Structures are given as C-alpha cells and as structure tokens.
Amino acid sequence: MPNSLKATLRGSVAATLAGLTALAAPTATAEGIPSYNLYGLPGLIDMPTARVAPDATLSTTIGGGGTQGRGTLSFQITPRLSGSFRYSRISDFSAAGSVDGVFYDRSFDLRYQLLDEGDLLPGVVVGLQDFIGTGLYGGEYLVATKEIIPGLDVTGGVGWGRLGSRNPFAETGNRPEELLGEGGLPTYDRWFRGDVAGFAGMSYALTERLAFSAEYSSDTYESERTRGEHDDDSPWNFGVDYRFDNGAQLSLYHLYGNTIGAQVTVHTNPKDAAVPGGAESAPVPVSPRAPGAASDLGWVTADTSDYRSALNTAMTNDGLVLEGLKLEPRRAVVRLRNPRYGQVPQAIGRTARAMTRVLPASIESFVIVPVVNGMALSAVTLQRSDLEALEHRDNAEILARTAISDGFGRAPSAFDDEYPxxxxxxxxxxxxxxxxxxxxxxxxxxxxxxxxxxxxxxxxxxxxxxxxxxxxxxxxxxxxxxxxxxxxxxxxxxxxxxxxxxxxxxxxxxxxxxxxxxxxxxxxxxxxxxxxxxxxxxxxxxxxxxxxxxxxxxxxxxxxxxxxxxxxxxxxxxxxxxxxxxxxxxxxxxxxxxxxxxxxxxxxxxxxxxxxxxxxxxxxxxxxxxxxxxxxxxxxxxxxxxxxxxxxxxxxxxxxxxxxxxxxxxxxxxxxxxxxxxxxxxxxxxxxxxxxxxxxxxxxxxxxxx
The missing domain is CATH 2.40.160 (Porin)
Incomplete structure (x- = not known):
C-alpha cells in the first residue's frame, strides 16, 4: 500500500478515536479549579458557590444519590459566563413521559460572575438553573463566597424555584409550578419569581487534595416527594472531595439525612491544550544566498525540470505536495496541496524554506498558492530576503511582511502527471x-x-x-x-x-x-x-x-x-x-x-x-x-x-x-x-x-x- 494511503488509513482510524480519548483524559491541573457539586457546577454538594472555573474549562460530571442520577457537561464560555447541559435520570417518579417509573430530563444552566472576590468583598454569582427544559430543576440564585482563612470558604445565597422551597422568607410574585411536557423552551415567566429562601455552607481544604464540605440546602425536593419515593429527612448535606493531580475530582456525600451519594468530575481545557504537532521532524533551515548571487540570471535559458524535481523531493519530505510550479526570472509561483498540517502557516513556512534551498538565487519573490479540491484559496507572497533575515526572529515580523491575497487566477496549472x-x-x-x-x-x-x-x-x-x-x-x-x-x-x-x-x-x-x-x-x-x-x-x-x-x-x-x-x-x-x-x-x-x-x-x-x-x-x-x-x-x-x-x-x-x-x-x-x-x-x-x-x-x- 502506498505511504499516502497508509497515512489516510491511519488518519481515518485515529480520527474516530481521537475525540473520546481527548475528552476522557483530563488535561487540566488542579490549580484554580473549584469543587463541583451534584449539578455539575462549581458548588458544595447540592448548592452552588460563587467560585468560577478558569476560562475555557470543559468539565464532565457523573454522579448522584438515592433516586437521582445526573450527568453534566459544563463549559466556561468566557472568564465570567458559563453554560451547562445536564441529563438526569430519576427513578420511582411518576410524570408524563416517564417509562416504567423512570423519568429522564434534559436541562440547561447559565451562570455569570457579577463580582470578583476582593480583600473584603466576596465573589458574587447569579445563576439560572434549568432555564431551558421541563422546569423540573428550575431555580435561580444569587450566591456569594468568601475565603475567611486559607482553605476555608464560606458561602451564602438566596434561591428561587426549587432553591426557594425550604423555609421561604419572602415572595416575589407568582411562579408557575407545572412541568412543561415537551420541554426545551426558555422558562422566562418563572425567573426570580415565587418563594425566596436562603442556603449556606462551608468547605475546608485540609490539604491540596482533600477537602470537606457541609451545607444547609434550600431545596426540599418537593417534585420528587409528591411524584415519587424521595425521602428528605434533613436539610443538611455533607461531603468529602479528593482531588487528583490532573484536576479530576472524586466526591462522596451524605445526603438528605438518609442517603449516600458519589460523583466523579473530570476537566480539560481546550484553551491550554497544546497546538497539534510537536513530535514531527524539525523543518530544514533557510538557505541564505551568497553575496551577489541574486543577480545571476544564467539559469533562465536552461532546462528548469530539475528544479521541479528537487523542490518536489524537499516538499514530499515534509508531507506536502507540489502540484504545479511557474518560474520567472525574479519570481516563483508554487501550487501547494497540504494533506498534513492542520495549522496552515506551518505548511506555508515549510514550503518557503524548501524554496530557499532549491530555487535559483535570482528569484526574490515567492508566491505560494494553496489549493483544496482544485480551488486556489489564497496567494501568500513572501520575499526571500525577509526569510533570510527573519528566520530566528519573532513570527509577527514575518507576518507583517507577508502579503495574503485572493488566489483567483494565481495558481499554475497542475502538472500533467498529478491527475487522475x-x-x-x-x-x-x-x-x-x-x-x-x-x-x-x-x-x-x-x-x-x-x-x-x-x-x-x-x-x-x-x-x-x-x-x-x-x-x-x-x-x-x-x-x-x-x-x-x-x-x-x-x-x-x-x-x-x-x-x-x-x-x-x-x-x-x-x-x-x-x-x-x-x-x-x-x-x-x-x-x-x-x-x-x-x-x-x-x-x-x-x-x-x-x-x-x-x-x-x-x-x-x-x-x-x-x-x-x-x-x-x-x-x-x-x-x-x-x-x-x-x-x-x-x-x-x-x-x-x-x-x-x-x-x-x-x-x-x-x-x-x-x-x-x-x-x-x-x-x-x-x-x-x-x-x-x-x-x-x-x-x-x-x-x-x-x-x-x-x-x-x-x-x-x-x-x-x-x-x-x-x-x-x-x-x-x-x-x-x-x-x-x-x-x-x-x-x-x-x-x-x-x-x-x-x-x-x-x-x-x-x-x-x-
């Protein structure tokens, strides 16, 4: 099998497995990542905190206790805004859409950090829980968290909806209570309406790996009690979190006064993930011209096929394909096909280096025209003298001297032997x-x-x-x-x-x-x-x-x-x-x-x-x-x-x-x-x-x- 086809086969197999591997393997470090609660959000056990994950953190939690099982995917969209998707399984629950007493529910959350924690003031977060869904987990909250002494966080907040169901101290208008049968619609007519109740809690990090938490929950699980077999004997929940070096979190809980729960949380951060590549071979260096060589035009009347052969060999070594070449006394135009580099500038840079080593010294202007499915997508023009002078300088300098224009009509014709x-x-x-x-x-x-x-x-x-x-x-x-x-x-x-x-x-x-x-x-x-x-x-x-x-x-x-x-x-x-x-x-x-x-x-x-x-x-x-x-x-x-x-x-x-x-x-x-x-x-x-x-x-x- 030709090497190119072997590469295609390997790429097809690896692409199928790549996503699961990357998501399953936590790549974030523990630094800066807060504890996550049973809703898959920064929190204590059931209640939220005002902690915020580092920007672009992608977190997956799987856990539950008693009749509740939840899986949540959360993403820190911006440094202050995060979104979550949750899929829940509730057993012994009677409602429209339940199958054999099991009810499956989808819900979406949004959180926004209003205030950063300071020397005196706590961090403050406002959140919408299940703002698109059936409303089963619907609730809103305003929560504040402050580190009192190193390792000791204290949290307090107020909640609406199911987070306002235990001992409410105020009411802010009427709130519809029925579940939305089809789900999927914003429940804006419920936001910050109905009974208001308080919740509180604290967590203490005994070591960098081990932390304990306790909370007073403002959620009575009324829907689960009235439609199922949920027992809520106590508003107090307790938990212990163990943090691994890579940021993954294992949690054990004592819930509702009568139930044991557990959860696993893993994190990755696309923002911090390495740029693909790094294990590939190093590119060949730029070959500077000898003084005065640029004025030698003696090659113009000679057979130029050797230049094609040499450039093709150099580019093939980098996994690139030379599809066409046009040589002029002071300019060369390359038709480039890039089957290897996901970062296009890497393909452009390696092509330009190869051109400095192969093409006649009089050629000062390099025009590289990348093509995909025969379409010339752009024309990247570099000056050879810039490549010689800036090879060991900052990338921004060569970008500033590079012209990127439309490739329409700029690509040389493909060589006759490139197709079919x-x-x-x-x-x-x-x-x-x-x-x-x-x-x-x-x-x-x-x-x-x-x-x-x-x-x-x-x-x-x-x-x-x-x-x-x-x-x-x-x-x-x-x-x-x-x-x-x-x-x-x-x-x-x-x-x-x-x-x-x-x-x-x-x-x-x-x-x-x-x-x-x-x-x-x-x-x-x-x-x-x-x-x-x-x-x-x-x-x-x-x-x-x-x-x-x-x-x-x-x-x-x-x-x-x-x-x-x-x-x-x-x-x-x-x-x-x-x-x-x-x-x-x-x-x-x-x-x-x-x-x-x-x-x-x-x-x-x-x-x-x-x-x-x-x-x-x-x-x-x-x-x-x-x-x-x-x-x-x-x-x-x-x-x-x-x-x-x-x-x-x-x-x-x-x-x-x-x-x-x-x-x-x-x-x-x-x-x-x-x-x-x-x-x-x-x-x-x-x-x-x-x-x-x-x-x-x-x-x-x-x-x-x-």
Missing amino acids: RFGWAISPYTEFSFFDPESPLRGDFGVRAKASYRPTANLVLSGSVTKRLAGNLTDIDRQDDDALPLVRTEKARYAKEGDPAIEQLTLAHYGRVAPNVYSRVTAGYLEDMYAGVSGEMLWKPVDSRLALGVELNYVKPRDFDQLFGLRSSETRTGTIPDFNGHVSAYYDFGNGFHGQLDVGSYLAGDLGATVTLDREFVNGWRVGAYATVTDTKFEDFGEGSFDKGIRITIPLGAVSAQPSTERSTFAIQSLTRDGGARLKVDGRLYEQVRDYHQPEMAKSWGKFWR
Whole structure:
C-alpha cells in the first residue's frame, strides 16, 4: 500500500478515536479549579458557590444519590459566563413521559460572575438553573463566597424555584409550578419569581487534595416527594472531595439525612491544550544566498525540470505536495496541496524554506498558492530576503511582511502527471442516538470503506460503504404523531434495512467562478437518506471576517435498503418537498468566537433559521452550540420543542502529537425529529476555504517557523 494511503488509513482510524480519548483524559491541573457539586457546577454538594472555573474549562460530571442520577457537561464560555447541559435520570417518579417509573430530563444552566472576590468583598454569582427544559430543576440564585482563612470558604445565597422551597422568607410574585411536557423552551415567566429562601455552607481544604464540605440546602425536593419515593429527612448535606493531580475530582456525600451519594468530575481545557504537532521532524533551515548571487540570471535559458524535481523531493519530505510550479526570472509561483498540517502557516513556512534551498538565487519573490479540491484559496507572497533575515526572529515580523491575497487566477496549472488520482481507506465508524426515554443512549458500531477518484483537480468521484457489526439503532420504535412529512424519524428503518449500505456516492465539482467567489455542485446519493443534486456558491474575500453563501438542493428519498433505489416522496404525514436550501452568513467576531446564521427551507418544507455560535481555539479545538427554530409549532415538533445541540470539535493532533488535518466532531443533540432537519452534504465550501484566508492564518501564524 502506498505511504499516502497508509497515512489516510491511519488518519481515518485515529480520527474516530481521537475525540473520546481527548475528552476522557483530563488535561487540566488542579490549580484554580473549584469543587463541583451534584449539578455539575462549581458548588458544595447540592448548592452552588460563587467560585468560577478558569476560562475555557470543559468539565464532565457523573454522579448522584438515592433516586437521582445526573450527568453534566459544563463549559466556561468566557472568564465570567458559563453554560451547562445536564441529563438526569430519576427513578420511582411518576410524570408524563416517564417509562416504567423512570423519568429522564434534559436541562440547561447559565451562570455569570457579577463580582470578583476582593480583600473584603466576596465573589458574587447569579445563576439560572434549568432555564431551558421541563422546569423540573428550575431555580435561580444569587450566591456569594468568601475565603475567611486559607482553605476555608464560606458561602451564602438566596434561591428561587426549587432553591426557594425550604423555609421561604419572602415572595416575589407568582411562579408557575407545572412541568412543561415537551420541554426545551426558555422558562422566562418563572425567573426570580415565587418563594425566596436562603442556603449556606462551608468547605475546608485540609490539604491540596482533600477537602470537606457541609451545607444547609434550600431545596426540599418537593417534585420528587409528591411524584415519587424521595425521602428528605434533613436539610443538611455533607461531603468529602479528593482531588487528583490532573484536576479530576472524586466526591462522596451524605445526603438528605438518609442517603449516600458519589460523583466523579473530570476537566480539560481546550484553551491550554497544546497546538497539534510537536513530535514531527524539525523543518530544514533557510538557505541564505551568497553575496551577489541574486543577480545571476544564467539559469533562465536552461532546462528548469530539475528544479521541479528537487523542490518536489524537499516538499514530499515534509508531507506536502507540489502540484504545479511557474518560474520567472525574479519570481516563483508554487501550487501547494497540504494533506498534513492542520495549522496552515506551518505548511506555508515549510514550503518557503524548501524554496530557499532549491530555487535559483535570482528569484526574490515567492508566491505560494494553496489549493483544496482544485480551488486556489489564497496567494501568500513572501520575499526571500525577509526569510533570510527573519528566520530566528519573532513570527509577527514575518507576518507583517507577508502579503495574503485572493488566489483567483494565481495558481499554475497542475502538472500533467498529478491527475487522475485514486485514494481509499478503511476505518471503524460509530453512530449514536441520544435521549430516547425508552433507551437514552443507543448506538451502532461497524466498518466503513471509503474511496475517491479524481480525474481532474476540481472533479471528485467519491463513495463510502458501511457494514454494521453491533448496535441497537434498529431497536428504535417511535412513531410520532407528526404534522410534518417524515424526513428523519424513519431513521430506525434505514438502519434496520440498510446493512450493508451505500452511505454516499457522489460526483462533485469545485470551482472559482470569480474573485472572492467559490462554487460546488454535488450529484448522486448525497447521504444515507437522500439522493439528488446540491449546488452552493460562497462569497468570501481573503481578508474578510464575513462570508455569505447560498445553497439549493433537489432531493428524493432513498430506498430503505440504502442501495441504488429511490422511493416515493409521499409519507403517511405528507409529501417531502423536492427543493430545499439556505442563505448563510458566517462571521468571525474575534476573541475566538465565530457565528453562523442559516435561513431558508428545511427538508420537511418548514421555513426558519439556524443560529450557531462556536468558541474556537488556535490549536483547532471548538466548543459550540446551535439552535434551529422554524414555523413548525412546538407541539408539532415534539419532545424538545425545537432542534438544538452542543458540538465539540477535537483536532487529531491534540492526542497524537503529530500534525494532521483530521478533526473529530461530537454532537450532543436531541432525538432526531422532522422539524428543522437539514440535508447532510460532504464538502460544503466554507470550512474548506476559511483556514487558508488571512484571519485564520494570522491566528496560528506562530507555527510558521515550526
């Protein structure tokens, strides 16, 4: 097997495992991380504190006691603002939606630090608990924490909702108490309303590893007592936390006067994670020219094929591909394909170093044009004399002297022997379904075989076939009384009948139709459930944080066996429209925050918009969330009311210590519904283009000399 194909195979396998490895292995240190409570928030046991995790801390907690079991994912969005998603299991609980006496609940929290702790004043945090959900855990609080002596923290606060249910001392208006059957909607009519009660507690760190805590809880667990078997004999809870060197926390609790509880908390911090790579070989040094050599133009009339061969060898050693080369007396233009480096400036820097060692001394200007799927994405112009003078200086100096412009019309033609090109890979795959009350976690595991054939640089014929080895996605048996055509809720039937399955088989063309404009047309079996044609145009200036795009799709549903047939667009609840599409806007807000807005028509014909916000880090990590709201009524959408989710993207290099363009994205989203469902198409333009434009390259320019 060729080395390039071996690398593809290794990358495919590793990308599948990278995310789970990175999330499971705590990478934060204990310094600055507070204790986390049973709600997965900085707190004592059940009650919150005003402690705040370091910026960008990503924490996962799993714990519970008695009838309660909770798993929480929390993220410190900014130094003061944090958000949490919680999935809870309550046994012996009778309510709409419970299955065999077990009730599963999803909830979201927000916390904001109002005051930093000072010499005299405590730190103060305000929080919304379960502000989007059924309201089962709904409560708001204002809490203050102060370190009295080293290691001794004292906390006091006031709460509303379930945090205001024990011995309330005031009332602030009427508060609805019923559970919201579908959940998923902001409960703003309840915030800071109803009874108000106080809570308090303290914690003492006996050592750096061991801490004890006690609290007076203002939560009587009224919902659990009235709907189930919960016993609350005492407002006092006690706990002990053990902290490991990597920041992980193991906690044991005595709860409600009669129950033992336990919890494990692990942390990682994308902000502090190393930039991928570091274990790769060092780049070759810049080769300075001899004095006076720059005036020698004797090579111009000679055969230049040797220069191509030498440069190709030098770039291949760095895992880069020379696709084209144009030599002029004072300038050289390189057509670069980068299959290795997720940090694009590293690919640019290594190419430039190789050019200094191979090309004639008279060539002063280097123009490097990176291409993806045949599209010239930018033209990076460097002066050879700057490379010679600044090799051992700060990266910012070479960036200031680098020109990054549009690559439209700048790339040399690809060498005749570069195409056609064939590639293939075999890798494991996993697919999950979350939050079905009858089985909160389902999944399939199997093998995926992929292949691609590129007759030209811009034309890609690709496909993938899957074979399930184990799993239970076929066991989903939910037929919602949906007012929309069934565009996604028949997923279980596809999983059951499509084994093996042609997951995707398409012919795609990518192009540059004008300055700042990119195009894509994809036809064939676009995804596991739909076939058709998808067309896209993207406007993205090379130096702009803003991009605009439009996509139009013509689709037909595939046969359930996921082979070569199509089925009728008629479903028992309506007809799947032939056309769907969106107008999209993308914007880099700076400070690592990136937003996307998609407005248009979804698969079921519903009209609406999807808002996505990610926090992105220089090392390639991303943590974000999205929400889709359409003209589908919340009760017609079903459980959750509208589509929303959390996604975490992890670069393969974060766990392999080797440079890589591979990334794994893990999405935590509600059970698949028909409302707000969008076509899945590989190769959408924006993610291909943005990494090679000036705003993104400037963020990771520190890798230029690596």
